[in-house]
Amino acid sequence: MLSKQTKEAFLGPLNANNPVLVQILGICSALAVTVQLKPALVMGISVTIIVALANVVIALIRKSIPMRIRIIVQLVVVAALVTIVSEILKAFAYDVAMQLSVYIGLIITNCILMGRLEAFAMTNNVKDSLMDGLGNGFGYAMILVIVAFLRELLGSGKLLGFQVIPQWCYDHGYTNCGMMLMPAMALILVGCVIWAHRSLNDKEGK
Amino acid sequence: MKTDSNVYTITYATVLVVIVAVLLAVVSQVLKPRQEANQRLDVQKQILTALNVDYSSADPAALYEQIVEEQTFGELPLYVAHIDGATKYVLRLKGQGLWGGIWGYVALDEDKNTIYGINFGHESETPGLGAEITTENFRSRFFGKHINDAEGHLRSVAVLKAGKKADDGQEQVDAWAGATITSTGVNDMLLNSLTEYAEFLNQKPACPATPETPEVEEMEVENAE
Numbered sequence: 001m002l003s004k005q006t007k008e009a010f011l012g013p014l015n016a017n018n019p020v021l022v023q024i025l026g027i028c029s030a031l032a033v034t035v036q037l038k039p040a041l042v043m044g045i046s047v048t049i050i051v052a053l054a055n056v057v058i059a060l061i062r063k064s065i066p067m068r069i070r071i072i073v074q075l076v077v078v079a080a081l082v083t084i085v086s087e088i089l090k091a092f093a094y095d096v097a098m099q100l101s102v103y104i105g106l107i108i109t110n111c112i113l114m115g116r117l118e119a120f121a122m123t124n125n126v127k128d129s130l131m132d133g134l135g136n137g138f139g140y141a142m143i144l145v146i147v148a149f150l151r152e153l154l155g156s157g158k159l160l161g162f163q164v165i166p167q168w169c170y171d172h173g174y175t176n177c178g179m180m181l182m183p184a185m186a187l188i189l190v191g192c193v194i195w196a197h198r199s200l201n202d203k204e205g206k
Numbered sequence: 207m208k209t210d211s212n213v214y215t216i217t218y219a220t221v222l223v224v225i226v227a228v229l230l231a232v233v234s235q236v237l238k239p240r241q242e243a244n245q246r247l248d249v250q251k252q253i254l255t256a257l258n259v260d261y262s263s264a265d266p267a268a269l270y271e272q273i274v275e276e277q278t279f280g281e282l283p284l285y286v287a288h289i290d291g292a293t294k295y296v297l298r299l300k301g302q303g304l305w306g307g308i309w310g311y312v313a314l315d316e317d318k319n320t321i322y323g324i325n326f327g328h329e330s331e332t333p334g335l336g337a338e339i340t341t342e343n344f345r346s347r348f349f350g351k352h353i354n355d356a357e358g359h360l361r362s363v364a365v366l367k368a369g370k371k372a373d374d375g376q377e378q379v380d381a382w383a384g385a386t387i388t389s390t391g392v393n394d395m396l397l398n399s400l401t402e403y404a405e406f407l408n409q410k411p412a413c414p415a416t417p418e419t420p421e422v423e424e425m426e427v428e429n430a431e
Contacts, residue, residue, distance in 0.1 A: 035332075035333040035334065036333055063209075064209065064218070065209070065218070066209045066210060066214060066215040066218050066219075067209065067210055068210060068215060069215055069218070069219055072219070073218075073219075073222060076222060076223065076226055077226075080226045080229060080230060083230055083233075084229075084230070084233050087233055087234060087237050087241070088233075088237065090237070090241045090244065091237040091240040091241050091244065092240070094241075094244040094245075094247075094248060098248075155334055156333075156334050176334075178334070178384065181332060181333065181334040181335060
């Protein structure tokens with residue numbers, strides 16, 4: 001059904017060419033929104049939608065874009081989409097919009113977006129660009145969720161706001177790891193995930 | 207098509223920007239009523255929380271209409287609530303946390319002195335640390351505290367690290383451990399915002415006349431102008 005190239009556009013970013021793990025893009029927001037699982041999920045979904053739509057729009061108009069202002073055109077498209085998503089969240093998911101506050105706006109500066117537009121959507125057809133956008137969005141969301149899962153679990157003993165570590169453990173001397181709430185731990189966790197990912201992929205190569 | 211000529215580039219940029227501008231204006235206009243309704247509802251829920259009213263099983267907007275009366279005092283918003291026959295005054299608080307703005311609503315008993323309930327909100331305090339000011343655990347520390355000292359001077363309630371003592375006469379609560387700057391922000395916000403309401407807080411028909419603090423006199427002069 002899908003050509004090999006289309007499939008590769010979708011599956012590549014999930015593993016072998018993951019935007020966070022391999023290209024080290026979008027790290028800044030990965031640090032900021034991964035203290036808890038819920039904002040990380042919403043951020044992952046928002047970025048996926050925006051990168052997919054932006055890829056489609058740019059792929060549609062790619063032949064008409066003047067080369068000299070192509071970056072500005074990409075930026076305008078991304079900024080417009082981010083603003084629309086932000087407005088929609090404020091109208092239909094107010095709580096989540098308040099929780100993510102500035103980070104939705106900061107999707108504009110997420111390097112993954114500009115990276116995919118410039119590297120992929122400018123030179124590929126609409127269908128492949130859509131798949132590439134979805135793949136990169138999911139690849140990014142995946143890492144966010146892994147990091148947020150560990151940080152919320154170890155940092156506050158909760159998942160999605162629900163207490164998962166029983167009171168029994170606290171009564172017997174277990175304490176939450178306050179370090180996990182600091183941005184620095186997100187970077188260290190991302191580093192660990194990259195480490196694991198590299199060593200696994202190396203084994204496959206040999 | 208020659209896409210690298212100056213005329214084409216400028217025309218393209220203009221058309222693109224106009225299209226995007228129209229699109230954003232339309233989206234903004236269409237969604238505005240919903241967003242404003244959300245904001246209003248959010249404020250109403252915060253005020254209900256400050257009044258210790260449980261709205262989980264009822265329609266918060268209807269409940270709000272029923273018990274809260276919106277007034278203003280000068281420029282400041284003032285909410286008068288009637289709960290079980292008693293009058294409560296809800297004042298708005300505004301301040302600065304570590305990363306951004308913090309705000310809150312404090313509900314006072316009829317004596318304009320005892321804190322009946324309080325609620326905090328924040329833009330972007332650190333989850334697990336500063337953000338914990340919104341929790342029941344932190345809010346309940348204020349319940350029953352007095353904002354005036356024994357002589358009736360407005361002193362606010364100090365938010366201090368456990369173990370520290372407030373100046374004489376001022377009541378205090380423990381700060382949230384690990385969230386020093388946010389806690390200081392809450393402390394300053396309470397003092398500043400309550401001072402703004404000083405004139406209102408001093409209108410005490412039920413209480414004996416009290417000597418006014420210099421701060422209060424200043425406020426009155428400002429308001430008189």
